[in-house]
Amino acid sequence: xxxxxxxxxxxxxxxxxxxxxxxxxxxxxxxxxxxxxxxxxxxxxxxxxxxxxxxxxxxxxxxxxxxxxxxxxxxxxxxxxxxxxxxxxxxxxxxxxxxxxxxxxxxxxxxxxxxxxxxxxxxxxxxxxxxxxxxxxxxxxxxxxxxxxxxxxxxxxxxxxxxxxxxxxxxxxxxxxxxxxxxxxxxxxxxxxxxxxxxxxxxxxxxxxxxxxxxxxxxxxxxxxxxxxxxxxxxxxxxxxxxxxxxxxxxxxxxxxxxxxxxxxxxxxxxxxxxxxxxxxxxxxxxxxxxxxxxxxxxxxxxxxxxxxxxxxxxxxxxxxxxxxxxxxxxxxxxxxxxxxxxxxxxxxxxxxxxxxxxxxxxxxxxxxxxxxxxxxxxxxxxxxxxxxxxxxxxxxxxxxxxxxxxxxxxxxxxxxxxxxxxxxx
Amino acid sequence: xxxxxxxxxxxxxxxxxxxxxxxxxxxxxxxxxxxxxxxxxxxxxxxxxxxxxxxxxxxxxxxxxxxxxxxxxxxxxxxxxxxxxxxxxxxxxxxxxxxxxxxxxxxxxxxxxxxxxxxxxxxxxxxxxxxxxxxxxxxxxxxxxxxxxxxxxxxxxxxxxxxxxxxxxxxxxxxxxxxxxxxxxxxxxxxxxxxxxxxxxxxxxxxxxxxxxxxxxxxxxxxxxxxxxxxxxxxxxxxxxxxxxxxxxxxxxxxxxxxxxxxxxxxxxxxxxxxxxxxxxxxxxxxxxxxxxxxxxxxxxxxxxxxxxxxxxxxxxxxxxxxxxxxxxxxxxxxxxxxxxxxxxxxxxxxxxxxxxxxxxxxxxxxxxxxxxxxxxxxxxxxxxxxxxxxxxxxxxxxxxxxxxxxxxxxxxxxxxxxxxxxxxxxxxxxxxxxxxxxxxxxxxxxxxxxxxxxxxxxxxxxxxxxxxxxxxxxxxxxxxxxxxxxxx
Numbered sequence: 001x002x003x004x005x006x007x008x009x010x011x012x013x014x015x016x017x018x019x020x021x022x023x024x025x026x027x028x029x030x031x032x033x034x035x036x037x038x039x040x041x042x043x044x045x046x047x048x049x050x051x052x053x054x055x056x057x058x059x060x061x062x063x064x065x066x067x068x069x070x071x072x073x074x075x076x077x078x079x080x081x082x083x084x085x086x087x088x089x090x091x092x093x094x095x096x097x098x099x100x101x102x103x104x105x106x107x108x109x110x111x112x113x114x115x116x117x118x119x120x121x122x123x124x125x126x127x128x129x130x131x132x133x134x135x136x137x138x139x140x141x142x143x144x145x146x147x148x149x150x151x152x153x154x155x156x157x158x159x160x161x162x163x164x165x166x167x168x169x170x171x172x173x174x175x176x177x178x179x180x181x182x183x184x185x186x187x188x189x190x191x192x193x194x195x196x197x198x199x200x201x202x203x204x205x206x207x208x209x210x211x212x213x214x215x216x217x218x219x220x221x222x223x224x225x226x227x228x229x230x231x232x233x234x235x236x237x238x239x240x241x242x243x244x245x246x247x248x249x250x251x252x253x254x255x256x257x258x259x260x261x262x263x264x265x266x267x268x269x270x271x272x273x274x275x276x277x278x279x280x281x282x283x284x285x286x287x288x289x290x291x292x293x294x295x296x297x298x299x300x301x302x303x304x305x306x307x308x309x310x311x312x313x314x315x316x317x318x319x320x321x322x323x324x325x326x327x328x329x330x331x332x333x334x335x336x337x338x339x340x341x342x343x344x345x346x347x348x349x350x351x352x353x354x355x356x357x358x359x360x361x362x363x364x365x366x367x368x369x370x371x372x373x374x375x376x377x378x379x380x381x382x383x384x385x386x387x388x389x390x391x392x393x394x395x396x397x398x399x400x401x402x403x404x405x406x407x408x409x410x411x412x413x414x415x416x417x418x419x420x421x422x423x424x425x426x
Numbered sequence: 427x428x429x430x431x432x433x434x435x436x437x438x439x440x441x442x443x444x445x446x447x448x449x450x451x452x453x454x455x456x457x458x459x460x461x462x463x464x465x466x467x468x469x470x471x472x473x474x475x476x477x478x479x480x481x482x483x484x485x486x487x488x489x490x491x492x493x494x495x496x497x498x499x500x501x502x503x504x505x506x507x508x509x510x511x512x513x514x515x516x517x518x519x520x521x522x523x524x525x526x527x528x529x530x531x532x533x534x535x536x537x538x539x540x541x542x543x544x545x546x547x548x549x550x551x552x553x554x555x556x557x558x559x560x561x562x563x564x565x566x567x568x569x570x571x572x573x574x575x576x577x578x579x580x581x582x583x584x585x586x587x588x589x590x591x592x593x594x595x596x597x598x599x600x601x602x603x604x605x606x607x608x609x610x611x612x613x614x615x616x617x618x619x620x621x622x623x624x625x626x627x628x629x630x631x632x633x634x635x636x637x638x639x640x641x642x643x644x645x646x647x648x649x650x651x652x653x654x655x656x657x658x659x660x661x662x663x664x665x666x667x668x669x670x671x672x673x674x675x676x677x678x679x680x681x682x683x684x685x686x687x688x689x690x691x692x693x694x695x696x697x698x699x700x701x702x703x704x705x706x707x708x709x710x711x712x713x714x715x716x717x718x719x720x721x722x723x724x725x726x727x728x729x730x731x732x733x734x735x736x737x738x739x740x741x742x743x744x745x746x747x748x749x750x751x752x753x754x755x756x757x758x759x760x761x762x763x764x765x766x767x768x769x770x771x772x773x774x775x776x777x778x779x780x781x782x783x784x785x786x787x788x789x790x791x792x793x794x795x796x797x798x799x800x801x802x803x804x805x806x807x808x809x810x811x812x813x814x815x816x817x818x819x820x821x822x823x824x825x826x827x828x829x830x831x832x833x834x835x836x837x838x839x840x841x842x843x844x845x846x847x848x849x850x851x852x853x854x855x856x857x858x859x860x861x862x863x864x865x866x867x868x869x870x871x872x873x874x875x876x877x878x879x880x881x882x883x884x885x886x887x888x889x890x891x892x893x894x895x896x897x898x899x900x901x902x903x904x905x906x907x908x909x910x911x912x913x914x915x
Contacts, residue, residue, distance in 0.1 A: 006514045007548075023519040029898060083519060088511070089909070152467035155474075158445025207442050208482070211474030218475075344487050352483035359479060374494040375581055384487035399550040399578050402497030414482055 004059075004303070009082045011262075012062065014297025018072045022079030031084065033099060034092045041085050041092060042102035045077045055081050056102035058109065060331050062300055065105050072297050113328050136181055140220070140238065143180020148217040151210060159206050167193050184239025185213065215359055230358070232316035237360035242315055244324060252313040252326045255279040257286075258336045259302045260365065261409045261420030265391075273298045276365050276409070276420070277312065277323070278339065285365050286312055286323035304421050307333040318357040320365055338407045338423040341369035344380040351412050363411040363418075370405035373398050378417050381405060387416040397422050428484075430455045435477045438470065446470050497577040502544040502570070509538065509913035510546045512906070517552040522906060523899035525864060526871050528560050530903055534910050535566035541914040544572035554578070554585045564588075606635050610643045614650040621654040629659055636662075641671035648677045655681060660688050667726050679728035679749070684785035686751045690727050695750035697724060701743075702758035704769070712759055712769035717742045740774040747778025752791055755779075767794040780804060805836045813837050818848045827858040831866040839872035846874050850881045854888070863896040871903050879904040 013019035025045065032052065034043035039060055044052040053068040055077045064074035085092040098106070150173065154162050170193030177186035192209050196202040219226065219234050226234065235242070257277040264273045273290040292298045302308065310329035315322040342350075347366040354364045370381040373394055377385045388394055397408075397419050407423035437452035446466040451473065454460040460472055505513065513534050520527040531553075538545065545553055550571070557563040564587060571579070571588065579588035605613060621628040632647045639647065648666055651659055659681070666678035667690070682690045701715040716739040720729035724742075728749060732741040755766045770776060776795075783791035784803045792807035796816055805813045813836055820833040830852050837845060849870070874882070879901045886897035 006511065006518060010518065019519075026519065027521060027898065027902065086511075087515060151471055152465075155442055155470045156446050156467050158443055158448070160443050161445065203439055203443055207439055207474050208478035210442070210471060211476070211478035214471040215475045215479075348485065348487060355479065355483055372493055372496070377488070377491060379491065379493045380487075383489055383491075383493065385489070385491045385493075386487055395578070395582065396548070396551045398581070399547050399574070402547070402574050402577065403494045404496045 003086050003088055004082070006083075006086050008303045009079065009086055011303070012074060012082070012300040013079050014072050014074065014292075014300075015295070018074075018076050018079060018297070021076035022083055025076055025080035026083035026087075028084070028091045031081070031091070034081070034084070035095045035099060036085055036092050037095065037098050040098045040102050040106055041081060042099045043081045043084075043092065045080065047077075053077050054101050056105045057082060058106055063109065063328075064300075074300060136240070139181050140240070143177060143182050144217050144220045144238075146180070147177065147182070147185065147213070151214055151217065155210065159203060159210075162206070163196055163202065167197075181240070182238050184237050185216070187239065188213070212359060228316060229318050233318055233358040233360060236317060236322075247313045247315050247324055248326050250313060251316070252311050253279070253284075254311040254327075255281065256332055257308045257310060257312060257329070258339075259304050259306050259308065260285070260338065260367075261304055262301055263411065263418065263420055264298065264301070269293070271298050273301060274411075275302050277308070280307065280336075283339070285319075286314060286321050287365070288312070288323055288325065302329075303334065305334060305336050306331055307336050318361075319354060320361075338409050338421060339367060341367035341371070341407045341409075343382055344368060344371070344378070344384040344386060345382065347412055348386075363413045366410060366412045366417075368408045368410075371408040372403050372405055373401055373408065373419060373422070374403060378408065378410075378419065386412070389413060389416040389418045392418060394419060431477070431480065434473075435481065438473045438477060441470060442474065494581070498573040500544055500572040500574050502542055502572050504546045505538050505543040506913060509534070509543070509910070510549065512910055512913055513545070513549050513553075517549060517556055521899075522903040523867075523896065525867055525896070526899060526903045528556075528562055529868065529871055530906055530910070531556065531563055532566050533907055535563065535570055537911055537914050539566065539569040543570065543914065545570050545575060547574055550575050550578055554582075554588070558584060558587065602631055602634065605631060610646050613643070614646045617647060617650040618653045621651065625654040625656060626658060628654070629662060633662060641669075641673060644669065644671065645673040645677050648674060648681070652681055652684075655684050657685060657687055660685060664689065675726075676728075679745075680785075683748045683781060686782075686786055691749055691751050693723065693727055694746050695754040698746040698750040698754050699758050701746075702755060704759045704761070709759075710761075710765065710769050711771075712755075712761070712766055714743065714770070714772045714775045716740070717746060737774070743772070744774040744778040744781075747775045748781035748785070749778075750782070752779075752782055752786070752788060763791050764794040764797070767791075767798055783807060800833075802832070802836045810837060814842055814845050818845055821845075821848045821852050824852055825856060827853075827856055827862050827866060830856065831869045834873055835869045837873070840875055841873040843875070846878055849874070850878060850885075854885055860891070860895055867896045867900045867903075870900055874900075874904060876904045876908045 010019060013022065030046040030052075032044045032046070034041075036042070039058060041057040041059065043055050045055060046052045047068065051067075053066055055064075055066045057064050057074075057078055064078040066075045066077045068075055068077055070076065081092065097103075170189055174186040174189045174193075177183070177189060188209070192206065196206055199205055216234060216237050219230070220238070223231060223234070232242070256279065258280055260276040260278050262273065262275045264271065266272075271292045275288040275290075276285060277288060278285045290299050308329035309332040311326040312323040313326040315324075347364075347368060350366060351364045354361050368378065368380055372379040373388075375388075375394060375398065377387055379385045401408075401422050408419050409421045409423075410417050410419040434452055434455045441449040441451050446469075451466050451469045454473060454476070458476065460469065460476075464472060504510070513531070515521065516527060516531050516534060520530070522530050535545075545567075553563075553567055553571075554575070557567045567575075568588060576588060579585035605616060608616070617628045617632060620631070629651060632651065635647075636644065644666075648663075651662075663678045663682050663685075666674050667682075669675050669678070679690075682688050685691060697717065697720075701717060703713050703715075705711045705713045717729070720742060728745045729742045732738045752763070756762060759766055759769075761769065767776075767779070770779075776798075779791065780795055780799065780801060780803075782788070783795055784801075784807060787807045789808055789812075792804045793812060795801070796804040796808065800820055805816060808816075817833050817836055821830050824830045824833065830849060834841065834845065834849050841849070870882075882897055882901040882904065886895055886901065889895075889897065891897050
């Protein structure tokens with residue numbers, strides 16, 4: 001396998017501190033017994049202790065192991081080793097056979113993966129489970145009833161009055177929603193509280209949010225009539241998670257999945273990573289979500305442009321479906337180019353159709369053809385334009401495209417577009 | 427329909443702002459339908475849900491925005507992939523530490539420029555960001571940004587420096603009329619720039635504002651004439667000797683020390699010559715008498731009052747030695763410069779001689795004087811090959827790190843082999859701390875050849891340095907430079 005790019009290594013770092021620590025260690029000095037094969041990179045790193053840490057990296061996962069006690073994953077030693085490896089200056093040389101400790105680990109990993117695939121799903125007590133669900137439903141019923149009343153009170157008194165409330169008042173509302181096991185709504189209320197103090201068009205934005213929440217409240221009242229998909233969408237909006245074991249065993253599709261783009265965000269409370277995948281044959285697009293709270297690291301990011309041989313299991317709900325990796329992905333390629341895109345108007349139609357199915361959808365993945373990026377907008381060949389979402393800097397993608405028409409992959413949200421990857425300039 | 431919908435949404439928003447207790451909720455426009463029996467709050471929330479869904483689903487793209495101009499085609503090929511990796515490495519996770527990164531990036535940029543390559547597109551943003559923070563990178567960066575880079579920088583105000591061609595090179599001289607309005611520091615800077623290409627025009631500018639400028643400005647602008655000074659500047663300097671302000675007079679005296687053919691030099695030479703004589707059996711001792719009280723003309727030439735604690739006549743002697751033609755000494759004693767310096771014992775006279783030799787960049791006197799004194803400025807007047815031997819002697823006796831690098835810095839890098847060897851040997855014999863070392867790695871990095879890397883690494887090992895120690899960084903840097911060069915071939 002060819003060596004990764006430097007950016008690829010940077011992306012797998014769980015956070016900036018680990019990357020910085022890795023960079024410090026990425027000098028040949030503390031390393032010994034390093035080497036790499038097609039699938040493995042390994043080395044020993046002299047730390048403060050007597051025995052050096054053993055670091056092994058399986059490039060196919062990628063997966064990491066290190067004998068250090070760090071809870072960061074991958075740890076600074078693994079990052080440093082990869083940084084040395086990508087440099088390709090001979091400090092981590094290619095050899096035919098892996099070192100013993102690395103080979104053993106790779107073998108155990110393979111055995112364990114095989115074992116877990118063979119192991120039957122955990123037994124659950126159906127009665128206890130039903131009881132738990134019933135309790136939760138009762139609490140959610142009461143919570144949404146309260147929330148509905150809060151909404152009507154709010155519009156009776158007027159939203160100007162609501163804007164005068166301090167953040168703590170909104171936070172109190174959110175806390176009650178968390179108690180009622182409605183964390184998804186709670187999150188949206190907290191977001192809104194900061195939005196209305198930040199935005200000029202806060203009144204319009206608030207009215208729209210009220211409409212969406214009202215829809216959710218009313219839909220919950222009639223949940224017996226909802227089809228399975230809409231109910232699943234509503235559950236996501238309210239924050240009732242689907243257990244991963246349930247997903248893993250249900251709707252799984254094997255295939256070759258191309259990583260279209262990825263996005264990481266950190267709002268101080270929660271880090272989120274979205275990875276958009278597209279099945280090479282069918283063209284289906286799914287999103288894999290990873291979360292990490294506080295200082296815990298996110299799982300390693302997938303490289304954009306790579307193709308993964310894996311089975312993904314899809315969560316219930318409407319398009320775009322959330323998915324998880326049901327089997328350990330195997331890297332089948334690294335240089336896939338973006339598939340063909342559409343016009344911006346067609347993308348807006350897709351967005352509208354998505355909302356028609358799921359009014360609570362936050363964003364849709366879109367591939368745009370012959371799109372031109374400027375510092376503030378994305379333009380398509382017909383002259384239609386959509387503003388870029390302000391949080392991220394578009395300059396790197398602008399430098400890559402030179403504002404020439406290219407295929408652009410990104411996320412279309414209510415207020416704008418977030419470019420995540422670009423194809424070669426035409 | 428859109429218009430009706432907009433009006434309705436506005437009215438609905440109005441009702442929401444003040445509350446349904448005070449404002450009626452507007453009826454849903456045809457052909458939309460709403461629950462007829464709903465209370466006002468419910469009707470408003472229903473309306474909000476419906477209206478929001480309609481408005482966002484029907485949102486139209488903007489159509490009248492200008493599409494940005496695409497970047498023009500680059501003229502150069504992108505740097506080879508090995509070089510790209512190295513630049514990426516330097517810009518994102520430098521192995522040589524913050525002190526030497528700018529230097530290493532500059533090497534990369536200059537090599538790329540010389541080999542006819544451009545910066546790859548993916549490195550443009552990190553490079554522009556780095557050069558925005560570090561001005562030293564800008565000139566070299568500009569040359570290899572190519573069309574894409576210039577185009578990109580033109581779109582982002584933070585990178586406006588890219589288009590400001592030549593501010594560092596000095597071709598952006600202000601109009602004389604505007605020049606007079608600039609801040610004094612900037613006016614002086616512009617004069618210095620102009621003096622490097624057209625000294626007469628620079629002097630003319632200073633003269634044009636001479637009668638209006640206040641004393642501090644006159645002092646600063648006159649000092650700026652030190653760049654590219656020549657006998658043509660003498661009339662203005664003579665005039666400045668009569669200036670009202672002491673600072674201006676003193677600046678003029680100092681500048682005239684650099685003009686041995688000036689009338690002032692002749693005047694001071696005439697005062698100095700009778701004081702110099704030889705004595706001893708072989709007439710090898712050079713004797714100087716202290717000057718008598720100066721007349722008004724001599725005071726005007728710089729024989730003024732000494733500061734407290736300084737010998738008055740000693741100062742006069744120093745000023746005479748600094749201002750008089752150096753030939754005064756050889757003529758009065760019949761000795762050559764080296765013999766004059768060897769036979770002279772008067773500290774004031776010697777100090778004046780050093781000033782004279784430095785100001786006039788006289789290599790013969792500088793050589794003679796630097797055999798007696800260690801003075802980097804004197805060595806600066808010597809051809810490089812003459813510096814090396816003296817610097818080496820100095821280094822062999824150096825007792826501290828600062829002495830070693832201070833001496834070595836007199837020779838511009840890359841150093842000749844004998845000097846590099848001397849520096850490396852001495853580095854192993856003096857003590858230092860990592861902090862002291864961090865301050866001087868730049869000098870070592872510019873001077874030492876790549877082949878010194880193993881020696882530096884050995885030194886670091888014997889000092890049990892940490893991987894982040896400046897010595898390891900330095901070794902990394904020295905290894906990196908030939909790798910960078912190699913990567914463009």
